[in-house]
Amino acid sequence: MRIDILTVLPELLESPFAASIMKRAQDKGLVEIHIHNIRDYSTNKHRNVDDYQYGGGAGMVMSIEPIACLIEKLKTERSYQEIIYMTPDGELLEQPLCNTLSLQGNLMILCGHYKGVDERIREHYITKEISIGSYVLSGGELAAAIVVDSVVRLIPGVLNDETSALTDCFQDGLLSPPVYTRPPEFNGWKVPEILLSGDTAKIEMWREDKAIERTKSKRPDLLK
Numbered sequence: 001m002r003i004d005i006l007t008v009l010p011e012l013l014e015s016p017f018a019a020s021i022m023k024r025a026q027d028k029g030l031v032e033i034h035i036h037n038i039r040d041y042s043t044n045k046h047r048n049v050d051d052y053q054y055g056g057g058a059g060m061v062m063s064i065e066p067i068a069c070l071i072e073k074l075k076t077e078r079s080y081q082e083i084i085y086m087t088p089d090g091e092l093l094e095q096p097l098c099n100t101l102s103l104q105g106n107l108m109i110l111c112g113h114y115k116g117v118d119e120r121i122r123e124h125y126i127t128k129e130i131s132i133g134s135y136v137l138s139g140g141e142l143a144a145a146i147v148v149d150s151v152v153r154l155i156p157g158v159l160n161d162e163t164s165a166l167t168d169c170f171q172d173g174l175l176s177p178p179v180y181t182r183p184p185e186f187n188g189w190k191v192p193e194i195l196l197s198g199d200t201a202k203i204e205m206w207r208e209d210k211a212i213e214r215t216k217s218k219r220p221d222l223l224k
């Protein structure tokens with residue numbers, strides 16, 4: 001998979017992909033992440049990437065030219081399955097969308113800033129608009145990092161134990177059951193006896209019961 005991220009703040013996207021699973025996925029050649037600075041495509045002598053909005057009103061709008069120029073350039077180099085725009089008014093990011101995106105070959109992600117991008121970018125280039133939640137961030141970069149992380153970890157071979165993505169929260173519409181590790185007792189707080197029993201069938205049943213119980217109490221909406 002190849003992911004191209006278009007941003008005016010490339011420095012915000014340096015660390016999220018430079019460690020742990022995201023770094024390993026790139027080192028193994030399972031994903032290529034390319035960060036592009038929109039400012040490099042500004043033809044303006046001050047390298048401006050935004051302008052006042054038509055009709056007046058507070059807040060700058062990201063200009064069409066540098067973004068269109070960068071998108072056109074990338075599109076001549078390869079075809080993209082989705083050109084995504086990160087925006088609070090987009091489709092809410094949920095596990096099924098992450099699963100779908102993880103099956104794609106090339107993705108482009110545009111990070112919004114200020115009051116947003118000139119609407120013509122959305123109309124003519126964007127194929128999918130994604131929100132990470134009903135709150136407003138100062139820019140789309142952190143949201144883009146979340147999309148990339150949630151998608152890349154699903155690419156086969158990225159996680160060491162392939163089944164671990166399948167047993168994630170939300171994959172079967174349930175929250176995950178509680179987990180424990182050594183020691184078996186701390187401050188008198190004991191690990192549930194059944195987990196130490198070695199009876200794998202009973203442990204599976206216990207986990208399923210706990211997953212349902214937890215989902216009922218914390219996220220009853222998932223059971224509808």
Ligand code: ADE
Pocket residue numbers: 086087088112130131132133134135136137138139140143
């Ligand atoms: N940009 C600003 N807020 C956002 C959000 N909640 N989701 C995606 N992109 C955003």
